[in-house]
Amino acid sequence: MTRDEAAARLIEIMRDVFDEDDLQYDDSLTADNVEGWDSLSHVRFLVAVEKEFSFRFTSGEIDGLKNIGEALDIIVRRATQ
Numbered sequence: 001m002t003r004d005e006a007a008a009r010l011i012e013i014m015r016d017v018f019d020e021d022d023l024q025y026d027d028s029l030t031a032d033n034v035e036g037w038d039s040l041s042h043v044r045f046l047v048a049v050e051k052e053f054s055f056r057f058t059s060g061e062i063d064g065l066k067n068i069g070e071a072l073d074i075i076v077r078r079a080t081q
Contacts (some may be wrong), residue, residue: 003078004055007072013052014068015046027069053079 011025018036031037037045049071050056055078065071 001076003072003076006075006079007043009052010049010068010072013045013048017048025068027067027072029068030066041075049075 007025011023014025014029014034015021015023018034018041020035023034033079046057046062053075057074058080061074
């Protein structure tokens with residue numbers, strides 16, 4: 001899976017979870033940049049990502065995430081393992 005393919009799938013998840021149809025992907029996106037991204041939607045987002053990409057984040061990965069680009073890097077790395 002390429003990074004672009006994963007990003008396209010990831011932005012669709014974000015649009016659905018955060019209910020923002022016009023949300024555009026950017027590696028630097030954080031909860032501060034997305035209206036409606038609160039603690040509950042964060043959990044829903046992580047669960048949706050795990051389901052879509054068929055893996056589970058480790059607690060260390062979750063704790064270390066600084067932006068959506070870092071999450072995408074994990075997704076691509078896991079998809080190529």
